[in-house]
Amino acid sequence: xxxxxxxxxxALLCLVPFAVFFIIFQIAPLAWVMLHSVQVESTWGLxxxxxxxxSKFYRQAIQHSLEISFWSSLFGILIAILGSYSLxxxxxxxxxxxxxxxxxxxxxxxxxxxxxxxxxxxxNGALTMLLKQAGIIEDFNLYSKTGxxxxxxxxxxxxxxxxxxxxxxxxxEDWRESAExxxxxxxxxxxxxxxxxxxxxxxxxxxxLLANALGAYATVYALTTGNFNVLPIRIAALVAGxxxxxPNLASALAVILVGLMTLVTFVHQWLLKxxxxxxx
Amino acid sequence: MSFVSVQNLQKxxxxxxxxxxxxxxxxxxxxxxxxxxxxxGKSTLLRCIAGLTAVDSGRIxxxxxxxxxxxxxxxxxxxxxQSYALFPNMxxxxxxxxxxxxxxxxxxxxxxxxxxxxxxxxxxxxxxRYPHQLSGGQCQRVALARxxxxxxxxxxxxxxxxxxxxxxxxxxxxxIRAIQRELGLTTIFVTHDQEEALTLSDRIFxxxxxxxxxxxxxxxxxxxxxxxxAAGFIGNYNLLDADSASRLLQRPIGSRLAIRPxxxxxxxxxxxxxxxxxxxxxxxVIRYRVEARGVELLVDVLNRSxxxxxxxxxxxxxxxxxxxxxxxx
Amino acid sequence: xxxxxxxxxxxxxxxxxxxxFIILLLPLAGTLLxxxxxxxxxxLLPSGLTFKWYLALWSDPRFLAAFGQSLLVCVGALLLxxxxxxxxxxxxxxxxxxxxxxxxxxxxxxFAVPPVVSSVGLLQLYGSGPMAMVGTxxxxxxxxxxxxxxxxxxxxxxxxxxxxxxxLMDAAQLLGASTFQAAFLVVxxxxxxxxxxxxxxxxSFLFGEFVFANLLVGTRYETLQVYLNNMRxxxxxxNSALVVSYFxxxxxxxxxxxxxxxxxx
Numbered sequence: 076x077x078x079x080x081x082x083x084x085x086a087l088l089c090l091v092p093f094a095v096f097f098i099i100f101q102i103a104p105l106a107w108v109m110l111h112s113v114q115v116e117s118t119w120g121l122x123x124x125x126x127x128x129x130s131k132f133y134r135q136a137i138q139h140s141l142e143i144s145f146w147s148s149l150f151g152i153l154i155a156i157l158g159s160y161s162l163x164x165x166x167x168x169x170x171x172x173x174x175x176x177x178x179x180x181x182x183x184x185x186x187x188x189x190x191x192x193x194x195x196x197x198x199n200g201a202l203t204m205l206l207k208q209a210g211i212i213e214d215f216n217l218y219s220k221t222g223x224x225x226x227x228x229x230x231x232x233x234x235x236x237x238x239x240x241x242x243x244x245x246x247x248e249d250w251r252e253s254a255e256x257x258x259x260x261x262x263x264x265x266x267x268x269x270x271x272x273x274x275x276x277x278x279x280x281x282x283x284l285l286a287n288a289l290g291a292y293a294t295v296y297a298l299t300t301g302n303f304n305v306l307p308i309r310i311a312a313l314v315a316g317x318x319x320x321x322p323n324l325a326s327a328l329a330v331i332l333v334g335l336m337t338l339v340t341f342v343h344q345w346l347l348k349x350x351x352x353x354x355x
Numbered sequence: 356m357s358f359v360s361v362q363n364l365q366k367x368x369x370x371x372x373x374x375x376x377x378x379x380x381x382x383x384x385x386x387x388x389x390x391x392x393x394x395x396g397k398s399t400l401l402r403c404i405a406g407l408t409a410v411d412s413g414r415i416x417x418x419x420x421x422x423x424x425x426x427x428x429x430x431x432x433x434x435x436x437q438s439y440a441l442f443p444n445m446x447x448x449x450x451x452x453x454x455x456x457x458x459x460x461x462x463x464x465x466x467x468x469x470x471x472x473x474x475x476x477x478x479x480x481x482x483x484r485y486p487h488q489l490s491g492g493q494c495q496r497v498a499l500a501r502x503x504x505x506x507x508x509x510x511x512x513x514x515x516x517x518x519x520x521x522x523x524x525x526x527x528x529x530x531i532r533a534i535q536r537e538l539g540l541t542t543i544f545v546t547h548d549q550e551e552a553l554t555l556s557d558r559i560f561x562x563x564x565x566x567x568x569x570x571x572x573x574x575x576x577x578x579x580x581x582x583x584x585a586a587g588f589i590g591n592y593n594l595l596d597a598d599s600a601s602r603l604l605q606r607p608i609g610s611r612l613a614i615r616p617x618x619x620x621x622x623x624x625x626x627x628x629x630x631x632x633x634x635x636x637x638x639x640v641i642r643y644r645v646e647a648r649g650v651e652l653l654v655d656v657l658n659r660s661x662x663x664x665x666x667x668x669x670x671x672x673x674x675x676x677x678x679x680x681x682x683x684x
Numbered sequence: 685x686x687x688x689x690x691x692x693x694x695x696x697x698x699x700x701x702x703x704x705f706i707i708l709l710l711p712l713a714g715t716l717l718x719x720x721x722x723x724x725x726x727x728l729l730p731s732g733l734t735f736k737w738y739l740a741l742w743s744d745p746r747f748l749a750a751f752g753q754s755l756l757v758c759v760g761a762l763l764l765x766x767x768x769x770x771x772x773x774x775x776x777x778x779x780x781x782x783x784x785x786x787x788x789x790x791x792x793x794x795f796a797v798p799p800v801v802s803s804v805g806l807l808q809l810y811g812s813g814p815m816a817m818v819g820t821x822x823x824x825x826x827x828x829x830x831x832x833x834x835x836x837x838x839x840x841x842x843x844x845x846x847x848x849x850x851x852l853m854d855a856a857q858l859l860g861a862s863t864f865q866a867a868f869l870v871v872x873x874x875x876x877x878x879x880x881x882x883x884x885x886x887x888s889f890l891f892g893e894f895v896f897a898n899l900l901v902g903t904r905y906e907t908l909q910v911y912l913n914n915m916r917x918x919x920x921x922x923n924s925a926l927v928v929s930y931f932x933x934x935x936x937x938x939x940x941x942x943x944x945x946x947x948x949x
Contacts, residue, residue: 104805
């Protein structure tokens, strides 16, 4: 055998440990979930799914998940668009500072974030009390859908800025200048050049935010101790709860969640390929 | 027996052949060039000789021994890459000493040899610098020193000048050639630049689509191209099909004809009537586009003084040196 | 760039950026203030400032244990990741560049499959039997490897692409180095900085991981996030001190990574 091909076999051998760990901790659990989602009492069937879709409770969980994810992603991306566009247009010291800060706050999610919000906006939160005294709000319930949307929006903003800020690089100043010389006004520039160039990046970011919110568990769990009805909470309750354990039903719910996420991830990959700012 | 002898070399990638049955011989101390357009297989051939790419079949003999079963480490071949491939974490000195370190040469010897070879490439004052502190030309000289320090039996240069700008390129290629002569080092140089090939080489192998199309010294390649590709790749030949050629020379010609633009002389009275269509100034040469007997020809004339200039639309006569007519396949 | 903008536009952009900053800062600042307050209710500012919550926190043995256990799990997971991912990247990029496309799909899995889904399978597969790991830090180390994988893979790939791996390896081998020598002497030293940045950033988000820790291990090997969640019924001031301490720790890590990234010459 040639020394070069022998080297290739040795190289393949180096991949084995990685493959083993990846299979044990990523592939196998996923495969288990897939298989057991279509298993009821040791027979095969779609009973788990029909049970889910005929139950008002589970339908509500799916609906809540979708609603909270959609609205928080929408608000998150709108704030991120305004923010990152303006970030490009302020002096570099302020820009670098706020950018670095947004980077750091992207780690501020889950349990600590929920606690911070309880302290500020909970029933006896400092901000809630302040706003009540000032007569701006009557009452505010952080533990409701509205509260969760606000909370989710908060952790979407840094991620949105992180993803969108580089996308604005795609808008080159000389395009605007050429457009102006060709007689286009600001609005026409955005309508014909700016937005079309940014669209894939905007949609792609939106989709990532959506996936991020759909899979989020820690924040809502810590906020409501698992009492708010969303998909991840339902799944966890069926495998690690105190009362009714049903891993097969949990698997079916998990497959629905993964299905939504996969759809979202594929859409993202597809949009990314069409995006102008990914120089490949 | 030649010093380097490549015999019946074959290589294909994923079923499509890169080259088929390559044969070539290189003498000891010779500087040869593999010249050809990108994708012609010249770099792959070089990598096969270095042992960086496996061959499918064939032999590569160096001084009578077959290199094919040997790993690159054991071939005793030096190579300079287009990208320099300097190790960014090491100083110039450490880069150059790397090969000696691998051979476990003791540090006194190693230091002396590194100093010597850095002197050779005139970089003795840069020994402590890192690659990112050097210019492109300096980087490539370090890479050259690094490949020379282990005293290779054969030096391979893979488009070493392509990443450099024009002025440095000219200077460095002369330096490379001078060092090669001084050391008497057998060298294979890969380039797609015909000027580089013509000025540097003892011999040129012109490659196209995985074949060696023509080999010979610069003079031969320049004046006697064997086919249309060779004529088109080297120089700015006027390439005429058989019909046009027959019409122009007013005698039957069976194949295509190549005429170098500088082999045609313009005068005001000659046997062949022509009309200047346009001209452009290429520095010391003026290139005319002349129409004669319905055939358009490029004619290069030395730019002596503006008084000699033939304006566009002027009638001129052409005379063509009959020895410069070159029938090509 | 430098384009003359009308003053009002500049003002608008500055305002938006400040507003963004304030939105992001508010929960943190509130928590910080709360953690330093003796008591704070229904007034613009707390009634007095104190460090006693921090003292209480940093002298709680359960907190210190959780902090240490978090550190151990994260360091363990990152060591494992480096040991598994470095050879993988090297082999993929040097020997089988076409595998990169496959890897780019595989590393989407940890994104597309949220931890809560993996946990369902992990609890059933490794809850009992020959590979029982649930309730031990080992399962967390394995899971955190998958969490860190996409980020580490991308970050190190970018570094590898910047150094022209193939030519460096080829040059080293022609100079007599074996593949191992070439990888250790030539490639690895050039990846050191990029690797450090990737490790620091991975550490900062692994340190905040809650789902796997809570579902798979819980109080049996309490990590910082699980401890934080379990302390929900203690004083809000105490919890704030905890949140602020955690965030400061992560802040230092990300700041260090940023600095390291910037001096890259």
